[in-house]
Amino acid sequence: MALVPDDPLAHRALESLLHAEAKIRRRLAGDLEREGLSASGFFVLVVLVSAGGELELRALRHRLQTSKANATELIDTLVVRGLVSRSKMAIDRRTVLVALTPSGRATVDRCFPEHSERVQRAFAVLNEEEKRSLAVICRKLAA
Numbered sequence: 594m595a596l597v598p599d600d601p602l603a604h605r606a607l608e609s610l611l612h613a614e615a616k617i618r619r620r621l622a623g624d625l626e627r628e629g630l631s632a633s634g635f636f637v638l639v640v641l642v643s644a645g646g647e648l649e650l651r652a653l654r655h656r657l658q659t660s661k662a663n664a665t666e667l668i669d670t671l672v673v674r675g676l677v678s679r680s681k682m683a684i685d686r687r688t689v690l691v692a693l694t695p696s697g698r699a700t701v702d703r704c705f706p707e708h709s710e711r712v713q714r715a716f717a718v719l720n721e722e723e724k725r726s727l728a729v730i731c732r733k734l735a736a
Contacts, residue, residue, distance in 0.1 A: 610734075620715050624707040628700055629674070633657075635708070637667055638676060638693065638701045647692035649682070658735070676700055 618632060625635050640656050641648060648656070654664040668691055671677040676697035682688040693701075716724060 617715050621708065621711050624704055624711060628704055630700070630704070631667075633659075633663075633667055634671055634676075635701075635704065637671060637691075638697050639705070641677065641691065641693040642698065642701050646698070647690055650679075650689040650691055653691055671697070 621632060625632060628635075630638075636657065637653070640653060644652075644656075650664065650668070653668075654661065657664060657667075659667070668677060668679060672679055674696075675694055678692050678694055680690050680692070682690050719727065
């Protein structure tokens, strides 16, 4: 059986996208790995900082665009490391609140500047219009 795709250009685009994503992740991982953080774990901390330090788990999952199981695993890991806390809301015990701890905030403060520089270097090969176009294309693909 011959493997002939109906849309070879789409397959080449997918291959290029996956290759670029893997390379960029490796470039950005260095500063986070020294802290024992995954990119996803760090993203949780950054989202919490940008949200004022705490969010309902449901809202956090929405911002992360992740499944309930994946969010729970990420939060469990961060709780064990003392970077976030998890509690039930007093007004609705079914609602879980995730809050940044002082240690979590210190981790973001320590890691974010170097991480931001790595992001800037990783995307320096693109001009401003290409960065905008890439963002639009990625949003279309994610929709």
